[in-house]
Amino acid sequence: GEDVEQSLFLSVREGDSSVINCTYTDSSSTYLYWYKQEPGAGLQLLTYIFSNMDMKQDQRLTVLLNKKDKHLSLRIADTQTGDSAIYFCAERQPSGTYKYIFGTGTRLKVLA
Amino acid sequence: EAGVAQSPRYKIIEKRQSVAFWCNPISGHATLYWYQQILGQGPKLLIQFQNNGVVDDSQLPKDRFSAERLKGVDSTLKIQPAKLEDSAVYLCASRAGTSGGTDTQYFGPGTRLTVL
Secondary structure: OOOEEEOOEEEEEOOOOEEEEEEEOOOOOOEEEEEEEOOOOOEEEEEEEEOOOOEEEEOOEEEEEEOOOOEEEEEEOOOOHHHOEEEEEEEEOOOOOOOEEEOOOEEEEEEO | OOOOEEEOOEEEEOOOOOEEEEEEOOOOOOEEEEEEEOOOOOOEEEEEEEOOEEEEOOOOOOOOEEEEOHHHOOEEEEEOOOOHHHOEEEEEEEEOOOOOOOOOOEEOOOEEEEEO
């Protein structure tokens, strides 16, 4: 199947850590991505992880990948009000067509 | 480097009318994608071009949607006639076409279509 699932909402206090979760069904996906979408804007790439890695850290962002459970997470340390947005995970299909399947999106609200 | 440009940003039409969207990808990007994003959902691929050829249009409702990428640069997406359920944001994205995880898509701001 091609379903990529995410929880719909997450609310955290400024300064706390946020963890956004994603599950996917295609175990042969090569790369997994996290995108951020602010109101009225397109999707902005935040980070990505190759399928043979289990963790990647990039400044305040930490991506964890559990291939056995097909689970991907994005941790944002020291969450700021500017992090309020919708976050999408996406998987790149293994075929040569470079097709991307997006999750349903998680709306993160950061409370001051 | 200029990003992906789309126009118009907003469009309101009545059902059964026609509408067209335009996308100018990042210079040199070989692959171009059109996505439909319905409110509260993730983007759904409509069509993917590699240069001026179609790679995947399996989810394009071909009875009413059409797209072209003449000369392998700009692209237009057309809906004729529009239905109420076509109300969505239409996103264009482009990709360089090299390899690796960094060779990902860059998105335009989208066109918000409202069908009344």
